[in-house]
Amino acid sequence: MSRSYHTAIIGGGPAGLSAAGRAAAYDREAGVAEPSYVLLEGHSTFAKTIQKYQKGKHVMAEPGFLNLRSPMPFEAGRREDILGAWQERLQGEGIHIRYNAEVADISGTQGDFLIRLAGGEELYAENVVLSIGTQGNPRTLGVDGDAESEFVLYTLDDADAYRGESIVVVGAGDAAIENAIALAKQNRVTIVNRRGEFSRAKDGNLSAILAAINDPDIPLSCLYESHVAGLELPGDEGEGALLLKTPSGETRVACHRIIARLGTIPPRKFVESCGIKISSPHLDAVPEVDRKYQSNVPGLYVIGALGGYPLIKQAMNQGYEVVDFIHGRETRPADYELLASQFAGLPYAMDPEDVLDLYQQRVPMFRRMNPLAFRELIIESRILFSEEGASVPGSTRERETVHVPADYTLYRNGEYSSSFYTLVEGSVQLQLEQDGPWHTLSPGQFFGEMSLISGRPREGSAIVKRDSILIETPRRIMVKVMNSNEEIREGIDRVFIMRALLAAFRTGIPLDELGEIAAGITPKTFEAGDLIYREGEQGEELHLIRRGRVALSKGGDGSVVNQLHSGELVGQMALMGAPTRRETASAAVRTETLPIRQPEFLRLVGQSGDYLPVLQQRLSDNLLQINAMASRSEAARTVNFLMQEGMGEATNALLIDESLCIGCDNCERACAETHGGISRLNRREGASHNQWHVATTCRHCELPHCMKDCPTDAIRRSADGEVFITDACIGCGNCETHCPYDAISLRYPAAKKPGLLSWLLFGAGDGPGDVHSASPADANSRKTAVKCDACRDLPGGHACVRACPTGAAIRLGPDRFTELVSVL
């Protein structure tokens, strides 16, 4: 007979544990003998993701502003201590957790959900809480006996734990390759590849696995085009076997162990199979839930990372709150105080929850947002209030209303900032480009979307008038909102396109007509290297660059004659009487453009009036530039090299003139000595062409890859454009993975350097200018991410450049490349 529960919690991570703990408290209160809830964990242990962290890893308790509200303990500390405390509480409270209980599907409605487990067992529950995280379950072999065991493993923690065995590794991705190579040091390894080649692997892994397969000294062989047909579990002699279908028939491979690395099944499919809607096709999209974490399926709740809250503390709070909500208790969310403090400086006598509702109604774009996401947006934003007589804000505390004087400049032309502003009361004066005309915005409108999307410095300035209230939202929150809500994305896109057209053509066209043109334009995306158009083609459209950088080349030998950034026009000659493309345009980095065809173009420029001569002048400057570069092929090839190295998205990159560099490494030493003993640049590594060497260090990209996924928002960009990491870093390593240029590394803080004498006489520690050794200074230190901050705190500027005795090091962005190669 199958059991029935009041609440079933699926997924035993921090959110699920916290929810189960809270449910247990309700049971205690009610004095029931049998638990009214069950916590179902698909794995053999709780908090699988944290268990997989490396040994001794320091786990942070971000965000610091939020208090923990959970029956489970949690504070920053070593992974082992945190897991130990949870284990203790699990047993102490007698939490009803079932391990190895993977849920296959959920059906039914509130009050009568049917949960089927992978083993076939069925459970009933009135309410279901999904807290399965985003890691997903490993893809299994799909044959009898493939459950995780000593014989079949889906992860490999420590390759050195196995010696002298025959091991089969199934899979052809990076994980499989890395495992196979590591295991082959002490074992006989067979790697099974479903295809005829290792096409999914990174270049480094690809060459490593091919070298290992072809090396007769390494006991590693490969079976290509082989499919798993079955397996034989090991008998008494300890050897089992994997049965394979190969091109030459069925084969039996005897082995001690099978390691299957077939990737993971993202939870999205499972979530959708439960009837939960995810409105955006975007990969990062999260299910929509209401203020009580309830999804569109009544009685089905979504909390934790799966709902878009990746931090442990947030997830634990939600676990506590969701159980309260299920039991009908109107708990004030843990962040209520934060919300109150955000609105405290506003001239209202209203409950913060009501202000929240009011604001959501006032801004058309936010009306359709789910209330929980809007709440998070407000908590993560700054609320600005302009008053006559207020002083210019200094460094304000977080989550407090920021008072600014009337006519305060929110941002200036050329400043690096990418936050997004929404006006809820009053008015704002807005420019769309430097020295351009001023536009007046009214409540409900937003601005700042140009830099949000392109990552380029602000074009034009914005000034807030008196008695206005603004929401200033950081880029990462807006990106999250746009990724999970198609309507908001489209709304912002439409306004972006209209304003981009206004700025590019200064057209006097009426707004409704402009809106009509904008609605007909679909942005196009080009990956790095993609062709936008080819020399000699007949062109029908021009491109207004929206983000990224476009390289123009001529003659097919890869000579870059010009490169253009967002806000600039490419290929307009085709619409101005010369349809044959005279150069090839390709995306230097991931680029988005707005293609504009002739009729729209004519309508736009037809109303440009006085601005037409400016547009014409720009075009002829452009042609001059192309002509000049085309005659200097060496210079054009150098620019091409720089583009190949991804410099198209740089704003401040370190280049070294090898005809001047004497290799003294004073640049690295200067960097280390001014940055806590750890150099953030590697002079030797990196590619060179002619005399130019691209050193391995941060280029401060237009849209920094590293900022994409920082759970604590520790990576920031200053108004001058420097991208830097704050103390909030928890050392998760996301940024290191995302950086395509190896500019970020995780390091222990350097030990304090000894005095000159004790170093000189007793050899203590690292000497002056010595490179810091990689081991931790003391047992409590933890690794955090380090990268170049462009010496934003040094009065003299870049230490690397200033310390170069021969002037070989310079820092610059692509806008100065032409100048750089001008004498070649």
Next chain:
Amino acid sequence: MLPNIVSYARFRYLWLALLLIAASMALYFSQATDGAQPRNGGTWQGYTLGTLGALLIVWLSLLGVRKRSYRSAMGRVQGWTSAHVYLGLALLVVATLHCALQFGLNVHTLAYVLMCLVVLSGIYGLYVYLALPGSLAANNAGRDIAASSRELEDIDRQISRLAARGDADLSAVVDSALELTRLGGTTWTVLRGRDRSRVRVGSTAVDNRDQSAVIAHLASRVPRASRRREAELLNELLDMFGRRQVLLRRLRRDARLRGLMQIWLFFHIPLTVALLFALVVHVLSVFIYW
């Protein structure tokens, strides 16, 4: 193209140095040559030139301090180096005018000689700093030298694997060529770019400079190969040693050029320290015996 230490700031320090030289000359020739005293360091003009020279020496030796003051906002090190070069050259004139070519076997002349040696080593340093970085970059041909080292290791592994397929004699020769390849060595060997590699053919180890002996040996065996497989193997080895030869040349030249860019400092700096001591003795003795 970026300005180098000579052309830094449009030759700003060249002009400063020329100005200094002109002023020193004027001072020197303003000394009265009539009567008892010839032009020398003892007149007020002589003392002025001497003080100027001493201050220059102290300032010039402070480059080492500035270079290590990584937080300093006092201009770029490149500017300091440029000024160091020009003012160092000017010092030669200032000091010569100060001593008015009066030499003897004493500590004063010792200081002068040391100063000349420091300046001469500096001139050599300037030459290598200007001339060698370009050759170094050209030698590395757009790759970093670590990649070349890795490639060499890789080729060595492949060669020894190939050699194991040949007969005992062939593999002995090839293995000894790998084993007896010398890269690096004493400073002198590195700076001269000498190759002391050897190879054992039969029982004697012969000179294998630039891998030529082993390549010649392999080439001579090809026509004598009895089987096709052997000929193929020899050809493959020949090809590998050809690539190895190129890599070794590149690594050796890299070490040589880097060495040349550093070695002069081992003279320049100690000589500077010696000069500072001699200068102190010179100044003190002048005041004591005044």
